[in-house]
Amino acid sequence: MKMNYLQRNRPRSPIVKLSLVLLGLFAAGTILLFFLSGPVISLVSPLWRSETWVGTRVSGFLEIFRTKNSLISENARLSERLAALEIELAAKAPGLGENESVAALLGRRQEEGGVAASVLARPPQIPYDTFIIDAGSRDTVAAGERVFMSEGPLLGTIADAFASSAKVRLLSTSGEKTAAVLERHGIPVTLEGAGGGNFRVTVPRETEVSVGDRILSADIAGRLVAVVGDVAMEPTDSFKQVLAVSPANIFNIRFVLIRP
Structure with a gap:
């Protein structure tokens, strides 16, 4: 057990x-x-x-x-919006109403709208003072048409139009010459592109011009093209050398309008 x-x-x-x-x-x-x-x-x-x-x-x-x-x-975001508002304000010429009245007398209609496009490529991705946009011949865009900022200022023209895209040549392209008007006294000038959104203008030394003066397109619409950034003149010079700049930074532009 x-x-x-x-x-x-x-x-x-x-x-x-x-x-x-x-x-x-x-x-x-x-x-x-x-x-x-x-x-x-x-x-x-x-x-x-x-x-x-x-x-x-x-x-x-x-x-x-x-x-x-x-x-x-x-x-x-606010800085970008402020810059856009400043451009819009600068683009509203004091004589805009007068231009519209003259256009009406001449039987011309001020263009409205246009073909909107996004900027696909810009400097420094591609050669300076050139844009590639996402609108082309399918969107009725054609070579020679003018290209504007959405806020109003004139930027350039369509150099080549493809099926679904187009190449924009900016007015500030080096050597490009554009007929314009110095707004202060309505003096005709020739804007010469200097590259990078810059322009050169030569005026007689007695011409009154100051930093901030606006330079408009020579057509009846009088679109803002550039703003005077600097004025240089030596005592012995007969002419003033004026440096003007695009009203917006061309490296930051995202949208444009194309009009005939």
Whole structure:
């Protein structure tokens, strides 16, 4: 009977031992944690506070970074909008109503609308003072038609029209000459492209011209073409050298209008 008893309980003894060991460890851990909880918490608390402080600072830094990026984006958007409004304002010539009246007397209608197009490529992606737009002959665009900014100023002409795109040659192309009018006194001038959205104009030294003066197209519409950026003249010169610039940064133009 004794041998049978030992045989029946022997297989379970390892499980019992393991259970007792685990139970003992659990009890010891509980007691140890109970007695040492205060010292342990005191010891670890500075680390927790440091972690919290660091986390707060990092979160704050990231929030500042996100806010700064948001402000930069908003500032860029507002600057772009302001530039567009300034161009629109500059494009509204004081004598626009007079031009419209004259056009009506001559039986001419001021063009409205036009074919809108996006600029696919611009300098420095392609040669300076050249655009590639996403409207072509399928959209009734033809070589020789004029290209305007959506705000009004004249930019150039269609050099080549393809099926679904076209090449625009800007008036500021180096060596390109355009008949224009210095608005201040209605003096006819010749704009010579200097590249990069710049123009050169030569006028007699007695001609009154100042930085900011507008230069308009010579046609009856009187579209804004350029703005005087600098005036240079030596005491012995008979002429003034005028540097004019496109009313908008040609590297940032995204949309244009094409009209006959």
